Amino acid sequence: xxxxxxxxxxxxxxxxxxxxxxxxxxxxxxxxxxxxxxxxxxxxxxxxxxxxxxxxxxxxxxxxxxxxxxxxxxxxxxxxxxxxxxxxxxxxxxxxxxxxxxxxxxxxxxxxxxxxxxxxxxxxxxxxxxxxxxxxxxxxxxxxxxxxxxxxxxxxxxxxxxxxxxxxxxxxxxxxxxxxxxxxxxxxxxxxxxxxxxxxxxxxxxxxxxxxxxxxxxxxxxxxxxxxxxxxxxxxxxxxxxxxxxxxxxxxxxxxxxxxxxxxxxxxxxxxxxxxxxxxxxxxxxxxxxxxxxxxxxxxxxxxxxxxxxxxxxxxxxxxxxxxxxxxxxxxxxxxxxxxxxxxxxxxxxxxxxxxxxxxxxxxxxxxxxxxxxxxxxxxxxxxxxxxxxxxxxxxxxxxxxxxxxxxxxxxxxxxxxxxxxxxxxxxxxxxxxxxxxx
Amino acid sequence: xxxxxxxxxxxxxxxxxxxxxxxxxxxxxxxxxxxxxxxxxxxxxxxxxxxxxxxxxxxxxxxxxxxxxxxxxxxxxxxxxxxxxxxxxxxxxxxxxxxxxxxxxxxxxxxxxxxxxxxxxxxxxxxxxxxxxxxxxxxxxxxxxxxxxxxxxxxxxxxxxxxxxxxxxxxxxxxxxxxxxxxxxxxxxxxxxxxxxxxxxxxxxxxxxxxxxxxxxxxxxxxxxxxxxxxxxxxxxxxxxxxxxxxxxxxxxxxxxxxxxxxxxxxxxxxxxxxxxxxxxxxxxxxxxxxxxxxxxxxxxxxxxxxxxxxxxxxxxxxxxxxxxxxxxxxxxxxxxxxxxxxxxxxxxxxxxxxxxxxxxxxxxx
Numbered sequence: 001x002x003x004x005x006x007x008x009x010x011x012x013x014x015x016x017x018x019x020x021x022x023x024x025x026x027x028x029x030x031x032x033x034x035x036x037x038x039x040x041x042x043x044x045x046x047x048x049x050x051x052x053x054x055x056x057x058x059x060x061x062x063x064x065x066x067x068x069x070x071x072x073x074x075x076x077x078x079x080x081x082x083x084x085x086x087x088x089x090x091x092x093x094x095x096x097x098x099x100x101x102x103x104x105x106x107x108x109x110x111x112x113x114x115x116x117x118x119x120x121x122x123x124x125x126x127x128x129x130x131x132x133x134x135x136x137x138x139x140x141x142x143x144x145x146x147x148x149x150x151x152x153x154x155x156x157x158x159x160x161x162x163x164x165x166x167x168x169x170x171x172x173x174x175x176x177x178x179x180x181x182x183x184x185x186x187x188x189x190x191x192x193x194x195x196x197x198x199x200x201x202x203x204x205x206x207x208x209x210x211x212x213x214x215x216x217x218x219x220x221x222x223x224x225x226x227x228x229x230x231x232x233x234x235x236x237x238x239x240x241x242x243x244x245x246x247x248x249x250x251x252x253x254x255x256x257x258x259x260x261x262x263x264x265x266x267x268x269x270x271x272x273x274x275x276x277x278x279x280x281x282x283x284x285x286x287x288x289x290x291x292x293x294x295x296x297x298x299x300x301x302x303x304x305x306x307x308x309x310x311x312x313x314x315x316x317x318x319x320x321x322x323x324x325x326x327x328x329x330x331x332x333x334x335x336x337x338x339x340x341x342x343x344x345x346x347x348x349x350x351x352x353x354x355x356x357x358x359x360x361x362x363x364x365x366x367x368x369x370x371x372x373x374x375x376x377x378x379x380x381x382x383x384x385x386x387x388x389x390x391x392x393x394x395x396x397x398x399x400x401x402x403x404x405x406x407x408x409x410x411x412x413x414x415x416x417x418x419x420x421x422x423x424x425x426x427x428x429x430x431x432x433x434x435x436x437x438x439x
Numbered sequence: 440x441x442x443x444x445x446x447x448x449x450x451x452x453x454x455x456x457x458x459x460x461x462x463x464x465x466x467x468x469x470x471x472x473x474x475x476x477x478x479x480x481x482x483x484x485x486x487x488x489x490x491x492x493x494x495x496x497x498x499x500x501x502x503x504x505x506x507x508x509x510x511x512x513x514x515x516x517x518x519x520x521x522x523x524x525x526x527x528x529x530x531x532x533x534x535x536x537x538x539x540x541x542x543x544x545x546x547x548x549x550x551x552x553x554x555x556x557x558x559x560x561x562x563x564x565x566x567x568x569x570x571x572x573x574x575x576x577x578x579x580x581x582x583x584x585x586x587x588x589x590x591x592x593x594x595x596x597x598x599x600x601x602x603x604x605x606x607x608x609x610x611x612x613x614x615x616x617x618x619x620x621x622x623x624x625x626x627x628x629x630x631x632x633x634x635x636x637x638x639x640x641x642x643x644x645x646x647x648x649x650x651x652x653x654x655x656x657x658x659x660x661x662x663x664x665x666x667x668x669x670x671x672x673x674x675x676x677x678x679x680x681x682x683x684x685x686x687x688x689x690x691x692x693x694x695x696x697x698x699x700x701x702x703x704x705x706x707x708x709x710x711x712x713x714x715x716x717x718x719x720x721x722x723x724x725x726x727x728x729x730x731x732x733x734x735x736x737x738x739x740x741x742x743x744x745x746x747x748x749x750x751x752x753x754x755x756x757x758x759x760x761x762x763x764x765x766x767x768x769x770x771x772x773x774x775x776x777x778x779x780x781x782x783x784x785x786x787x788x789x790x791x792x793x794x795x796x797x798x799x800x801x802x803x804x805x
Contacts, residue, residue, distance in 0.1 A: 118759035118774070122497065122750050154553055158527045158721070161553055162756035165724045169760065177554025177721070182530050184537075184548060190566035194552070197559035359534035385497045388752070392531030395493045396539040413495075 009062060009069035009090075017058030025050070041316035043288045046247060048255070048275040055271055056257055060141040066090035067145035071210040074147040074167065077260050078155040078354050079178060080199065080347045082338065085222045085264045086214035087206050092144055093261045094163075098126040101133065102305035102417040104140050111418065113138075125386040125417025127163035134170055147171055149209045151202075153178040155357040157389045176205055180352045184359050187352055195348045220340035223347075226264035230335030232272035233259045237332055239279035240323040241374055244288030245296070246279045249322030250312040251289060253303040259331045294319030295438055298371050300326045300397070301382035301390045302416035307424065314428055318435050324374040326366060330355045333366075360393045364400055371405050378408040378438065380431070385415040410434040441477060441628050445516045448475050448630060455578055456517040457547075460505060460532070461662070462685045462719045464523040464549050465707060468572050470631055471591035472579040477517055478627035479505050480686065483664045484781045487511050490541060494532075499750040500779035501662065502528040510541035519545040519578045521571075525719035526753050547574050553721035556712055564711060565704055588703040592710075594631050596698075601638035602626070602691045609680050609738075610649035614641065616669035616679050623687050624663070654799045655680035657735050659761065660746035660775075661754050662686040667783045668746065668775075668791070675795035681738035683731060684746075685754070689717040718753035727757065728764045735770065742771040742798035744791075749778045771798050 028050075066072050073089045075081055081091050101107055107125055110132030115121055117135075119128055133139050150173060152164040161177055168175035178198050181191040207213055236255070239246050247255075255275060262268035282288075297315075299322045304311060315321065334354050339346035355366060371379065379401055381394045398409040412431065415421035448454040456475040459466075469476045481500060486507035493510075494503045508514055520542055522533035536542040549571050552560035572583040602623060605612060612619065622641055626634040654677050663669070663684050672679065682688035694713040698706050716722030716730050735743065743765050747754050758774065765772050773794040775787055783791075 114759065118762040120755045120758065120776075123752060123755055127756075158530075158553065159752055159756075161721050162718065162752065166756065166760075169724055175555070179553040179560070179721075181550040182524060182548070184534060188570060190563065190570060191550075194559055194563035194566075197562065198554075198557070201557055201559055359538055361534075361538050383495055385495075388498060388750075389527040389531060391495055392498060392528065393535050393539065395495075396535065400539075 005065060005068035006070070009065040012065045013058060013062040017054070017061045020057065020061070021054035024054075041290055041292070041313065042248075043246075043282075043291055046251065046275070046278060048271070048278050051271060051274060052255060052257065055262070055267060059261060063090060063092060063141070063145050064143045065145075067148075071148045071212070072145045073149045073151050073206075074164075075151040076153050076156060076160045076164070078334070078351060078356075079151045079153040080202075080351050082222045082226050082264050082343065082347065083199065083202055083219070084151070084206055086218040087210040087212045089149070089206070089210060090145065091261065092147065094130040094167075095126050096257060096261050097133070097139065097141065097144065098129040098417060099305050100140055101129045103308070105306050105419060106138070106140060107306070107417045108420055110136065110138060121418070121420070124157075124159045124163070125415055125421075127159060127166075129417055130163065131166050131170075134167065147173055149173060149206065150175040151178070152176075153180060153351060155180040155351055155354040157356065157387070174205065174209065176202055178202065178351070180354075180357055182357055182359075183352060183362075192348050192352070195352055196344060199344050199347055219343050222264045223338050223343045224340040225266060225269060226335055227338050227340070229259055229263055229265075229268045229272060230332060230338075232269055232276055234332030234336065235276045236272055236279055237324065237328060239276070239283050242283040243296075243375070244286070244290070244293035245321055245323040246282035246287060246289055248289040248312055248316070249297075249299050249325045249328070250303065250308050252325060252328040253305075253308060256328050256331060259335075263335065288321070290316040290319070290321045292319045293321045295378060295435075296321055296323045296374065296376045298322070298324050298326070298367065298374065298376045298379040299382065300367060300379065300394070301384045302327055302387060304382065304414045304422065305416055306419050307414075307422065310424070310428075311431070314431060315435070318432075320378075320435055322380070323376060324370045326355060326363075326370065329366070329370060356389050360397070363393065364397060367397065367401060368405060371401065371407060376407060378434075379410070380434070381409060381411045382416075383411050383413050385413070385421045386417055408434065408437055442516045444628065445475060445477060452630075454630070455519075457519045457521050457575075457578065458509075458514050458517045459521045460523060460529050461501060462523065462525045463551065463690065463714075463717065464521060465568055465571065466631075467588060467591040467595050467703070467707060468568065468575065468583065469521075470594065471588040472572070472575055472581070472583055474575065474579055475630055476521075476628070479508060479514065480627070480662050480664070481505060481779050482508060483779045487513060493535065493541075497750055498528050498531075499748055501748060501751075502532050504779060506532055506536060506541060509536055517544075519547065519575075521547045521549060524548060524550040526751070545578055547571060551720050555723065561708055561712075564708055568704055568707060585703060589700050591631075592703045592706050593700065594635070598626065598631050598635050598638065599692050601635060601642055603693055604642055604645075605638065606682055606688060606691060608645055609678065610651040610655070611645045611647070612641065613644055613646060613650045615673050617666055617673070620663050620666060620669055620687070627686075651678045651680075653678035654742070654795060654802055655738060655740045656742045656744055656795075656798065657681035657683065657731075657738060657740040658744045658746055659683035659731065660685070660744075661748045661751050662779075663746075665777065665780050665783050667781075668787075671783055671788050671791050672795065675792045676799060677742075677795045681734045681740050683715070683734060685717055685719055688734075689715045691715070718757050724757060724760055728760055731761065732764060732768070735765070741802050742773065742794065744773045744775060744794070746775045746777070749776050771801060
């Protein structure tokens with residue numbers, strides 16, 4: 001049975017996924033290349049987007065056959081997946097899955113499933129979506145593999161702990177919580193030791209669950225690959241320092257998927273090399289993510305997944321582009337600290353120094369640095385009802401950014417996942433007024 | 440009242456005061472260092488200053504009100520603040536007021552180990568205790584003395600035993616719920632000896648036979664606010680016979696094993712893991728459900744009230760499991776949600792009356 005599942009898993013990843021992608025390519029080629037709409041405010045679409053779809057489709061397709069074939073771990077975005085990969089784990093990212101559900105506006109339906117059981121709508125939309133999907137079995141990706149191990153790291157929020165406790169109760173599988181104490185100023189030695197001790201416990205638990213053992217060289221290889229992937233992602237983002245920026249910050253929200261879900265794999269790195277080269281080429285040719293970039297903005301917090309298109313169009317039509325976001329940047333910063341020479345020790349530093357695990361002066365420093373490096377003249381801070389750790393402090397950040405950098409800053413009330421917590425007309429009206437203040 | 444008490448403690452005993460955010464913290468260390476802990480649960484009601492506007496309305500009222508209170512200068516009677524990391528919002532508040540204004544006196548954090556009980560968590564907890572003591576020495580004016588810590592741990596054990604006795608023999612106590620909760624919550628700011636004296640006086644009034652005849656209910660939630668809830672329950676004919684408020688029952692530890700006081704830090708660690716499960720300490724959900732069922736069964740309660748503060752994530756994530764657990768047992772359950780109001784809404788009052796009536800009817804028919 002295991003052999004059959006393993007064959008299905010490998011076939012899905014190596015044959016069916018690529019074959020589907022080739023079929024899609026052929027279909028598109030037959031239809032001919034569609035010319036962008038003349039009145040579109042956007043630049044030409046990125047060629048890499050097609051490859052991104054292939055990559056993620058194959059990832060989720062493989063996932064359908066992963067359980068029973070290979071060990072499966074469900075992990076939070078800030079979890080040190082590098083430790084799991086050499087043990088053969090297939091990693092599923094419920095946050096990424098929830099974002100997919102949100103883009104397809106499935107959150108109300110999935111959330112309703114568990115709200116009737118007592119989950120409050122005030123809880124994180126990602127958590128409600130994911131738990132709702134697990135309980136109902138509904139998912140836009142066909143099927144998610146049942147986990148053998150749940151891994152959450154508190155470096156992005158404490159919410160993930162409650163979310164994964166619920167998953168553990170549902171699946172009746174072990175939950176490993178990597179607890180990263182919040183950093184006020186700098187991390188005391190005993191906090192670092194605590195994280196190191198837990199990482200060593202993780203190795204033991206993950207080996208037990210997978211029945212595999214990784215050599216130091218195998219671990220170092222994955223860490224090296226992950227660090228390279230992070231570096232490449234950073235290079236993609238840095239292309240937007242050019243004027244005009246070759247893509248939009250909203251594009252970045254989608255192209256972030258591989259560094260989140262496939263970090264530490266060759267496929268991830270191959271993809272970002274391709275994306276970086278395409279972006280560099282656009283920079284060289286002066287091709288922008290939007291046709292007429294007149295104002296450059298910074299975005300703070302997660303995107304409004306279900307309204308990315310609407311919002312990006314609203315902005316692009318008026319010559320505004322989000323050239324950098326603190327969210328996408330976070331994936332370029334943390335992973336750069338991991339080191340194949342010391343996988344565990346460097347993971348302690350990398351995974352505790354996540355933007356959301358550090359105090360507000362650090363956040364202000366990051367936002368200020370991004371603002372300067374990307375030459376922005378305004379910022380939008382997404383006050384995200386679903387994400388308190390990211391949103392607390394934004395009122396003060398707004399004042400400080402305005403004062404220190406002399407830029408216009410707008411706090412936008414919305415939600416990263418649930419359209420029921422978002423007043424589109426009101427938000428668009430306020431954004432429009434914000435943009436008019438630049439003229 | 441609290442300001443006068445703080446001043447009196449300072450004048451008569453030379454004790455400095457530390458305001459402490461909810462929920463769990465090693466109070467024994469503060470006591471051993473001669474520091475009066477004055478807890479800040481909001482306070483209830485409307486925010487006392489416009490500073491609350493520095494936090495979005497979807498942040499819980501306890502944290503928004505605390506920001507307003509601290510930034511308004513109303514906590515200036517104390518010498519320092521302690522922020523135990525029991526939720527993301529308190530964590531955010533700690534950096535907000537300390538780094539961006541609102542609190543310019545010493546500020547300390549205490550970060551609980553989160554996750555399953557593993558060796559790493561236990562050794563971290565011990566080191567975090569010592570780190571807090573080292574930090575507080577600056578305010579206390581002297582380092583922590585181990586002998587005093589041992590005394591403080593024992594003093595807090597006596598406080599806990601007294602609190603447990605009152606809660607466990609609730610029906611024998613000639614005191615209504617409102618008065619009992621007022622008494623128990625005075626421990627949030629009284630010096631432990633003073634609190635123990637009041638608790639002992641109440642214990643002395645325990646009757647050999649039950650005196651509380653109302654229908655028994657178990658209550659769980661974050662903080663027993665508004666206090667008017669207990670008056671409404673009493674009027675409806677109910678009495679709280681089992682308490683699982685984070686602010687009250689979940690801080691009453693009943694260790695199963697005998698404690699060895701040789702190393703007071705080790706005793707504190709033993710007590711920490713013997714404490715009732717609490718989501719703000721990231722306890723296991725299954726363990727918490729088993730604890731609640733045990734509490735419910737032992738108390739003879741005939742209904743459950745889940746009383747939560749809006750936007751309180753640690754608590755809200757457990758509500759579905761609580762509902763499921765007690766539905767499976769056929770227990771009646773009432774869910775109430777508030778925002779730290781000083782009064783209970785008419786709608787909530789009606790729901791309480793209906794709930795108590797329903798539970799009473801079920802008891803009669805049984």
